[in-house]
Amino acid sequence: MNHLGYGFANGKIILMGEHSVVYGKPAIALPFKEVKIESYVSFTNSPITIDCLYYKGILEEADLVIEGIKKLVISVLEYLGKKPFGLHIRIDSKLPAQRGLGSSAAVSIAVVRSLFNLYNEILTDELLQYFSNIAEQIHHVNPSGIDSSTVVSNDAIFFQKDSEKTYIPLRVDGILVVADTGRMGKTKEAILEVKKLWKENPTIINPILDRLGELTNEVRSYLISNEVKRLGMALTEAHQLLKSINVSDEGLEKLVDAALASGALGAKLTGGGKGGCMIAVVESLEKAKAVAEALKENGASNTWFYHLKEVINES
Incomplete structure (x- = not known):
């Protein structure tokens, strides 16, 4: 011991x-x-x-x-x-x-x-x-x-649930800006609300879930092939789909809008939603700093940077 x-x-x-x-x-x-x-x-x-x-x-x-x-x-x-x-x-x-x-x-x-x-x-x-x-x-x-x-x-x-997880090499010349709304997310509430929507309106919700799955597969390829602009577009589309199933909120919307207005290539909530955090993707550290500043001006309590490119040893 x-x-x-x-x-x-x-x-x-x-x-x-x-x-x-x-x-x-x-x-x-x-x-x-x-x-x-x-x-x-x-x-x-x-x-x-x-x-x-x-x-x-x-x-x-x-x-x-x-x-x-x-x-x-x-x-x-x-x-x-x-x-x-x-x-x-x-x-x-x-x-x-x-x-x-x-x-x-x-x-x-x-x-x-x-x-x-x-x-x-x-x-x-x-x-x-x-x-x-x-x-x-x-x-x-x-x-x-x-x-x-x-x-x-x-x-x-x-x-993927009940499937073997795989690892993805990150080769994107881009940076994620992660922003905290300063408010706790309501994961349980959001999950239960989506479940309720799914049970009541499966013909509406299933295509949304299917598209989110398609976007995830597309993003996997963008991370490997260094397509940062397409990555940004996919993030924004995913956010709009998540918004349509009621897991966003006013504070998250304000930060997503601020990120896009300040030069982000794409932005979305991350996690359970209804509070919590959001992410935005940019092409450079200079732009990341500008987006982070805009996010703080619009209520973010904290921001972090996440580089999306691994150091690849070519030797």
């Missing part, structure tokens, strides 16, 4: 396919390494305690807001054959919560890694995925699994 267990996880950006991925369509997600979550676990002589953004105190007495983490911790300890007693868990996050950037999955991954590290136990990818899904089932309605897959990855992922 170690005296201190440590685990971390990155965030994630859904480039294409949010919501439609729940209905079996493909999605593309990127690991968001600019922000991460870290978990530290140490031994104590008292009931399990936790110190995180939403709660500080005895884990057993925590309210529903961290119910997923509570169940996750107990499940991991049971698997490891350890009593649910005598631990303190501290979670440090630079990843804004409930913004569609994978914070709940990242917390789960970091906590699982820290517990296995504390007891010096081997953690396979399969086990990590299994345990993170325990919390995700509580945090989200019918989670696709894309969050958990992406926050443990170093590569862009092409993901």
Whole structure:
């Protein structure tokens, strides 16, 4: 055993396919390494305690807001054959919560890694995925699994539910500007609303979901063949489709419009919607700075840059 267990996880950006991925369509997600979550676990002589953004105190007495983490911790300890007693868990996050950037999955991954590290136990990818899904089932309605897959990855992922994920080489001369609305997204609400629309109007909603799937496949090729302008057009079309199924909101619309007006090639919400974050694609760092400034002037609480081209070793 170690005296201190440590685990971390990155965030994630859904480039294409949010919501439609729940209905079996493909999605593309990127690991968001600019922000991460870290978990530290140490031994104590008292009931399990936790110190995180939403709660500080005895884990057993925590309210529903961290119910997923509570169940996750107990499940991991049971698997490891350890009593649910005598631990303190501290979670440090630079990843804004409930913004569609994978914070709940990242917390789960970091906590699982820290517990296995504390007891010096081997953690396979399969086990990590299994345990993170325990919390995700509580945090989200019918989670696709894309969050958990992406926050443990170093590569862009092409993901389809119940299919094998594949990795995409990024060869686009472009930069994503990621902007935080400053408001928590309402993922559960958005998923349930889309489900309701789908059940009531399948002949209207199915073609929208189909087109989102088609756009995701197109974007996959644009990322490989360096077609940044077509990428931008696809992002904007996807946003309009997502807007048509009521997962955007006034704040997101304002930021998307501001990004396009300031020179972005395309822009869309990312994640569950109804708050949270949006992304815009531009051709250069200079334009990224201009778009970021426009986004902040229109209410964005924070922005980050994400370069869409890997360093390719030609030798």
